[in-house]
Amino acid sequence: MSHIEKSVYVDKALSFAQGLAFRYRHEFITPEHILSALFNQDPFVEAVEECFCHIPVMEEEVDEYLAQKMEQVPEDTNYELQFSVQSNLLFQNAYAFVESSNAEVLDIPHVVQAMLLLPESWACYFLKKHLKERIPDFISQLVVIYGDDLSLDENDSDEPHGISKNFITCLNEQLENHNPLIGREMELERTIEVLCRKDKNNPLHIGEPGVGKTALAYGLAARIEAGEVPERLKGSRIYELDLGSMLAGTQYRGDFEQRLKSVMKSLSAEKKAILYIDEIHNLIGAGQIGDGSMDASNMLKPYLEQGDIRFIGSTTYEEYNRYFSRSKGMVRRFQQIDIQEPSIDEAIRIIEGLKEKYEEYHHVTYEPGVIEYAVKASARYISDRFLPDKAID
Template sequence: MLKQYIINLNRIEEEGKLNSVIILKKEIEDIIQIFYRKTKNNPILIGENGIGKKSIVYGLVKRIIDRKVPKELINKKILYIKLNDILKEIEYSKKLLHKINRILSKIRGNTNVIIFIENLHEIFYKKISKNLKIIKKLKSKIDKRHVYCIGTTSKSKYISYILPDSILDRRFQKIYIKEPTEKQTVSILENMKYKYELFYNVQITSSAILAAYNFSNRFIKDKVLPGKAIDLIDRASAMVKVKIDSNPKFLRKVINKIEKLEMKKAFLDHTNNKTNENKVKNIIKQIIQKKNELLDLRNKLKKEREIIQYVKTIKNKVIKLKNKLELAKRNKSFFKIYELQKKMIPLLNKRISYIQKKEIKWKKLLNNKVTKLEIAKIISKDEGIPINLILENEKEKLTFIEREIRKNIIGQNNAIVRVSNTIIRNQTFSSSSKNKIISFLFLGPKGIGKTKLCKILSRFLFNSEDTLVEINMSNYSNENSIYDFIGSKSKSLNNKRGILIKKLEIYPSCIILLKNIEQADKNIINFLMKILKNKKFVDLDDKTINHSNIIIVMESNIISYIIRERFKQSKYDEIREISLDSILHIFDVDFIKIIDDIVIFNQLSNNQIKYIVKNKLTKILNKTKELGYKVLPLSSVITKLSEIGFDKNFGLKNLDKVIQEKIMNLLSKKILSKEIKKDRILKVRTRKNKFFLTY
């Protein structure tokens, strides 16, 4: 009965059933050193779920079995106590409580036993009175050094539960587990690959392993390595396995075609019309052809499935031989080691390689390979990111960012260069791609391209303008605005989530445009400072919000008058220096320093305004070509629209409306009334603030 609650890990490792992967050697060495200490000689592994705490303990077990530890630890047994399961069952079983007490009594003074308790913090928040006795007894044995113990927990749980407990805190030595590096993660996945291949009966490619690391690191931010990469391999393997066991699409199409032909034949037979005899004969021929095709496909599928199963059988043999090899190494049976390592295992591996190479030559109906594409499909489904964006090389793509922006933004070359360089620099020299946050402060008059630049960036970086989150900060200027913006933790405020958190849940990778940032409440500014400093999004409870690559753009036109006044007299760098001096009276110095770049947008010149108007008008008039009308605007029309469409305070914000009212309304009336013919070239002219058409 107790076998399900207390497990001898040494025995499982001897049987070759323990998933022990010795990659994090430093952490295992730290555990060994702690056991040799006089005080605080019980290690506690601290790290998030999925970081590999249990695997480190399994690695220690393997080293003990392989006798690759100091003499003091050679005969140690590690017992895994499933504390959570025990505490659940004790409430219903007095016998279980009695048996566990007896086991703890036997452990007492047995220096060859090390107990392993996963999630050690769970002993504190189980509110069952019967549990208190066993918990006190367990803590007492650890405190009096009657038993060695390895515990695991997370950082937050350690601070909340274990640190305040004086008994456990003085007996346990902390070991913080860091996320493995790329090399370590890939090595862990390579070691685990064979067991996943065997379980799912698939072939996991090297590209899938690299993709599992890269994509999980880029797009999954609420989990840690190697757990999130292993999860991707697991799910992608399951996806391929389902396809192998299911009828492929091409097979279902043939079956559906046969069913349709059978229905058509039945209908014609029912009519008993002699004229249908030839049609029926033709349908019968088609049915026979399709049934032969179906039989052929099923035979091929059967053969392929048999080959896949045969490879699985060979891999099973390889696993058994590897277990025998481990045993031979422990027993130092050198002849057996030679036989297994040099002859038997390589022979089976060659057979597997031969079959897999042979498969490439002939056209397969079933795909049993887990590739980069399968990993990308899982990410796409979970994160809502297009597959083509996931598969693109992120850093290579950025080399074209400046060119892409220049195509659509006129007269802001200096601003474009600063924005492009900042994004490329952050992506290139950032220590990791995890939780990237780039911040900008855009300063300049309205209607000169600040919002448009953000739209271009969202389309270029994240494949959709929907990933641009626009928030007008003039709506968040009072003291309680932070609760609407971020969310509240107070019960009186119903624990609601703010607009920013809601948007991040929908778009983990996005551009956040905070308009009129100077009008935001001080609490919000302080909160943004915290986010930009720590490079991660948190709520008011300091709980990390899942996000990927984020660009925060704070926009203000409060110093537009300076840019307008200095535009013709000063160079860009001079205007920028004056602007920076001016905003120090508006924003705190610490806030300015923490922003990645402050970008000044120039006032547009008359020629630039005309060029923008011409481009905009040409694009709109191209729609008339689809209706068969060719319309050409004269230069005087461009000049007039530039004068009407540009405003000192609002820039070119109203340009679309002006073109609609002055040009498109005129055209639509003429087309509907059939006053103009499709064969002729129409010219738009202007005179005395009025617009008209001529042929």
């Protein structure tokens, strides 16, 4: 593990913990000494406060434990200070977290995650008692606040295609592989209008599955490539976040949040990046991802405030009401744009515009009236899906 460096914060915590152990004449440096040291770091205290915990009460409880619950070496006895078994296990687990995420630096979030795994530690009991169900949010806050030292990929660079090529796809470069946007002029103009605002410039597309929310993002990319956008958006690149790739291999709590922060950091450097997040509710509150619930909204908020990255989100009405609307901070930062199901006439026009591509792909020719029949029949007989997708299928 010697090849993995410790962050300045970890070095300071260890030095402080060692000083505490000497002052109390404790024979071992324990996780409780390290926990006390963390309460002397502003980022740690900030993360705890974000979870609505009362800092003075917690600090007093830790101080009381160190002073009254731990055995002291008599004044007339010489001893050599060393790590306890629990502390050795803590750092063994912490280094495992570092290696599992391909990080290069051991930082406080790794240490705290490892502390929460200790089977016979008062420090672990203490954190769980006070944080309760907010532990995932607490870890997310730590990653955000301490995060600059959490490198995720040894091949990372400042370019989005170098650092995050497995997590994002540039829609500007995928236009040839995607159907052109037909119709939706009002929704597209409204999206451009929101993106050009000074504040609250993040559109949120809300509509039923299959009505064409993703097509709007590609349509915007096509307009940007054609130069048919206001000066503020010219040269912008739209990146789609791939949640599946980001979740792959995230064995430990915090890994997903670290990867998301890595993407945000790389896109911020590009200045004119727009991040498209399909099913954005998966990042917020109780949005279910994989086998658990991950809340990354706290990570997005600083970037939404800074304005270096513009965001386009999409979700359904059901998921918006169930998850997104509960995060008042996120609602304030996005402008809702409703994407209604197209009418029968609009759906016919959309599919007529796509007909040539489908004929070329399938080596067929659609007779006159086929598209109109497909749209009307699907509208009449398929009630659990939406135009234009159900007519195309």
